[in-house]
Amino acid sequence: MLITTxxxxxxxxxARDGAIGRVDTFLFDExxxxxxxxxVRHGLPLLRKHALLSVASVKGPAGADGSQIKxxxxxxxxxxxxxxxxxxxxxxxxEEQFHRYYKIPVYWGGSGLWGSAMTPMEAGTxxxxxxxxxxxxxxxxxxxxxxxxxxxxxxxxxxxxxxxxDEGVRDNEVGIVGGFLIEDATWAVRYLRIDPHESLxxxxxxxxxxxxxxxxxxxxxxxxxxxxxxxREIPTFGVQETLSRDDEEQLHAFFERAGYWEExxx
Numbered sequence: 001m002l003i004t005t006x007x008x009x010x011x012x013x014x015a016r017d018g019a020i021g022r023v024d025t026f027l028f029d030e031x032x033x034x035x036x037x038x039x040v041r042h043g044l045p046l047l048r049k050h051a052l053l054s055v056a057s058v059k060g061p062a063g064a065d066g067s068q069i070k071x072x073x074x075x076x077x078x079x080x081x082x083x084x085x086x087x088x089x090x091x092x093x094x095e096e097q098f099h100r101y102y103k104i105p106v107y108w109g110g111s112g113l114w115g116s117a118m119t120p121m122e123a124g125t126x127x128x129x130x131x132x133x134x135x136x137x138x139x140x141x142x143x144x145x146x147x148x149x150x151x152x153x154x155x156x157x158x159x160x161x162x163x164x165x166d167e168g169v170r171d172n173e174v175g176i177v178g179g180f181l182i183e184d185a186t187w188a189v190r191y192l193r194i195d196p197h198e199s200l201x202x203x204x205x206x207x208x209x210x211x212x213x214x215x216x217x218x219x220x221x222x223x224x225x226x227x228x229x230x231x232r233e234i235p236t237f238g239v240q241e242t243l244s245r246d247d248e249e250q251l252h253a254f255f256e257r258a259g260y261w262e263e264x265x266x
Contacts, residue, residue, distance in 0.1 A: 002190060003063045004241040005035075005149050005180040011063075013040050013053070014070045020078055023069065024050065025150040026180075027090065033189040033209045034113050035062075035182055036146065038069070039086060042078070052084040056104045056120035061184035073102070092143040119186050147217075149180050156221040157194050159228045160213055172228055173197055174205070181206065181243065190260065191243065191251075192222075196236075203236030206243060211255050 005026055013020045021042030028035045038053045055062070059070040082097045084090070092108075099106050105126040110116040117123040157174040178195035182188060192212075194205040209215075213225035224231075235250045237243060243251075245261075252259050 001061070001184045002181045002242050003184050004193070005182060006241065008063045008069060011067055011069045013038065013042075014068050015073050015075050015078065016071075017074050020051070020071070020073075020075055025148050027052070027146045027148055028180075028189055029107075029145045030147050030215075031145055032113060034107070035149070035180075035187040035189065036107060039084075039148070040078075050084050050086050051078050051081060052086075052090070052098060053078070054098065054102060054104055054120070055187050056114070056123060057102060058120070062182060062187055063184055077102070089144040090146045092145065095146075113186050113188055121185075152192075153177055153179060154220070156219075157224065158221060159224050159226055159231065174224065174231060175200070177222070178204070179241070181241075188260075190248075193241070196231075200231060200236075203238060204241075205231075205234055205236055206247075206251060207234075208251075208255075208257070208260075211257065 009023055009025065011023050013023060021040045024039045024041045026035045027037040027039060035055055038055060038058075040051045040053055042049055042051055053071060053073070057071040057073050059072055062069075081101055082094070096106065103126060104120075105115050105123050107114045107120075107123070112118045114120050114123040153176075155177040157176060159172045159174060175194050175196035177192050179193040180189050181191040181193060183190050189209055191206040192209055194207060196203075196205050207224065211224075212222050214223045216222070233254070235247070235254060237247055248259065
């Protein structure tokens, strides 16, 4: 099932022994486009802190409990977890510290969305060997793969084709990224919801991030590899903020892509 991140953003996070805080945003990896962590605000009102919780600790699918997200952790475990300085990018080295602390397998290096598995629940737990006493000096730039959903919401969406003129989208502007649709079991980002330019009419556009021609993180924009007039042919949907399988099949047929549900079942 698909669920919008806005539905579970601000949800209360409940540990085994009580409430921790509320979801503030999500971190996804830009390589596979899968939500990896909940960023949770916790603590006293004037001393708010951020905790980074892997979605592997979530009990059940995303959004299964409505306004609550239950995690298989205790409040003490969260309290004493490695610090999360979200003012700086989270390095792969820092991720390893979190995975060791919570005893969950790393998600990179396998053929699935979660290592060798397709869901975080299937990935299970793992026993880590003690860390080496020799710490690496610094972190290479390519060790940073995480981005916030809040960062990408508001990105400009443009086409790579020529302007459509007075009757089309001016300056190739399509609209802005308005939200994320994730798959509840895998936490994969299946679609970006685009709030379109007024000239494109009503409804939302939905595009898989894997169909986007280019992302410019510096310019905060994404580019669709199509001519502007063809935008009017993309199927649009209402404001219910989710898609049925029939809706998805229409989108995949338009972009001439096989369904991810078919590829992952092979």
